Amino acid sequence: MINYDKILNPTVKDIKPSGIRKYFDIVEEMDNVISLGVGEPDFATPWHICSAGVHSLENGHTKYTSNRGRKELREELARFMERKYRLTYDPMEEILVTVGGSEAIDAAIRALVQPGDEVLIVEPSFVCYEPITRLAGGIPVSLKTRAEDNFKLTPEALKEKITDKTKLLIFPFPCNPTGAVMRREDLEGIAAVLRDTNVMVLSDEVYAELTFGDRKHVSIAELEGMKERTVIAGGFSKTYSMTGWRLGYACGPAPVLLQITKIHQFAIMCAPTTSQYAAIEALKNGDEDIKKMRNEYDLRRRFIVDRFREIGMDCFEPEGAFYAFPSIKKFGMSSDEFCKQLLMAERVALIPGSAFGESGEGHVRASYCYSIEHLKEAAQRVQNFVSKL
Amino acid sequence: MSTDKKILSLLSDNAKYTNEDIARMLGVKKEEVDSRIADLEGQGIIRKYTTLVDWSRFDDAYVSALIELRVTPQPSDGFESIARKVMKYDEVETVYLMSGGYDLCAIVTGHTFQEVAMFVAKELAPMKEVISTATHFVLKRYKELNVDLCGNISDDREKMSF
Structure with a gap:
């Protein structure tokens, strides 16, 4: 008998399967659950984008593309980055098409982090950064953000954690789960701390186009001196409601991208060809789709935040992504306990803030990728629950 | 888009939205929505609230x-x-x-x-x-008023994901 326990990589084994999975499984099995737990858009991919994918199949484009992704797609991505953020990337050397933003994040971390390197991770945040850092032998160091600071990273908090071993800052804004954004003036202070260091930034901007209000998303790479030390991970999933197409990209300095591309080349070969054709259409003719979906999310965002506040939950104003992150501190229980009790009592599924890092404790994540009727019913049930506490 | 146009577009999508819902979505006071809708009705711009039946x-x-x-x-x-x-x-x-x-x-x-x-x-x-x-x-009838009448209403996403 093989003793798997002995042969499996201990670093991998030590990655938490995350207790939250059990809770997710309970929700999946339960009937009549109203979930606000989904981290993906409810809109179908706009038809003209799907149609471009279908046409590519009809025309027999079923082969591998170049490792970096189709040239036309990289050129369109370069135009997109220029048009949206006034960032100039060379499609030949500074852009890589990946399997979702996730792959860009994974390959960027692996290309940069050596055993013993410290990786600063803004928290609470998406769940993948820490395990990937550990797999690369890096040491995750969390940078806790706080509701008092609108969940923004402050220059002071950053400065405090930088050491000689710091290799990389993972910078996820707009932020899942908090909905926090970093405006230009917030970024100035961060850039000032980083400019004289050798710390690289992995800017996870998959939610960039879901920034609400009159001001658009600003990438940290736009700030003076920052482009040369930043790798941007982006994706089509949230921007164009294309989660299942599994397509994203990395943009950054050529020497870094060269190494990221090697990892991609050996691990993945190339991103799905059909998806690449669809993505070209998205970039060429999808700006209106982004706007339409953003407007729709914005209505829902105001609706759910207003309802949470009315119920008596302190809810920070999320300015990006599609999540609200209300506080549950006043109810005197952990976010885990709150979510479990809420699920059992009213059959509403939220995600405990602690699933996104220790600093998420005291909050719960509510996705608003749902119709208003759905949000309304969920909010009513949360109200029923909270009113009895 | 003007507030009136936003209200009309919301109501033409779903006549069941209450004025309170609309106020929340647009971030305005309910009283404002009440009076705007009353005006839109008075001017005959809103003609009827109806239901799309399959x-x-x-x-x-x-x-x-x-x-x-x-x-x-x-x-x-x-x-x-x-x-x-x-x-x-x-x-x-x-x-x-x-x-x-x-x-x-x-x-x-x-x-x-x-x-x-x-x-x-x-x-x-x-x-x-x-x-x-x-x-x-x-x-x-395949599609009417932007509604797909062929498909069944279902959400094929997983219930939970990060």
């Missing part, structure tokens, strides 16, 4: 047909008086003046093909201004 899923006979009417325009008012005459019938759900090969389009509903056909034969075709009619029965 009658084919309901256990009752329902037939609709699109009737092309070629008519002789009248010297005084062109197509106006004829259109108004056609729209008087309860059987006629919709009347449009059209460009192209015919003049008026009427959508007529009834319980059976026979009933609709007989209505056209007895009431519309004999009108002295009507030169000819052509009846096109609706066999299947």
Whole structure:
């Protein structure tokens, strides 16, 4: 008998399967659950984008593309980055098409982090950064953000954690789960701390186009001196409601991208060809789709935040992504306990803030990728629950 | 987009939104939504709150047909008086003046093909201004008012994901 326990990589084994999975499984099995737990858009991919994918199949484009992704797609991505953020990337050397933003994040971390390197991770945040850092032998160091600071990273908090071993800052804004954004003036202070260091930034901007209000998303790479030390991970999933197409990209300095591309080349070969054709259409003719979906999310965002506040939950104003992150501190229980009790009592599924890092404790994540009727019913049930506490 | 236009677009998508819902979504006071909707109703911009029913899923006979009417325009008012005459019938759900090969389009509903056909034969075709009619029965409604009537309503996402 093989003793798997002995042969499996201990670093991998030590990655938490995350207790939250059990809770997710309970929700999946339960009937009549109203979930606000989904981290993906409810809109179908706009038809003209799907149609471009279908046409590519009809025309027999079923082969591998170049490792970096189709040239036309990289050129369109370069135009997109220029048009949206006034960032100039060379499609030949500074852009890589990946399997979702996730792959860009994974390959960027692996290309940069050596055993013993410290990786600063803004928290609470998406769940993948820490395990990937550990797999690369890096040491995750969390940078806790706080509701008092609108969940923004402050220059002071950053400065405090930088050491000689710091290799990389993972910078996820707009932020899942908090909905926090970093405006230009917030970024100035961060850039000032980083400019004289050798710390690289992995800017996870998959939610960039879901920034609400009159001001658009600003990438940290736009700030003076920052482009040369930043790798941007982006994706089509949230921007164009294309989660299942599994397509994203990395943009950054050529020497870094060269190494990221090697990892991609050996691990993945190339991103799905059909998806690449669809993505070209998205970039060429999808700006209106982004706007339409953003407007729709914005209505829902105001609706759910207003309802949470009315119920008596302190809810920070999320300015990006599609999540609200209300506080549950006043109810005197952990976010885990709150979510479990809420699920059992009213059959509403939220995600405990602690699933996104220790600093998420005291909050719960509510996705608003749902119709208003759905949000309304969920909010009513949360109200029923909270009113009895 | 003006607030009025936003309200109209929300209500045309879902007439069941309450004024309170709309106020929340737009980030304005409920009183403002009340008064704007009252104005829009008063001005006849909002004509009716209605429901899109997929009658084919309901256990009752329902037939609709699109009737092309070629008519002789009248010297005084062109197509106006004829259109108004056609729209008087309860059987006629919709009347449009059209460009192209015919003049008026009427959508007529009834319980059976026979009933609709007989209505056209007895009431519309004999009108002295009507030169000819052509009846096109609706066999299947795929999409109406932006709603897909073929698919089942389902959310195929996982219930939970990060």
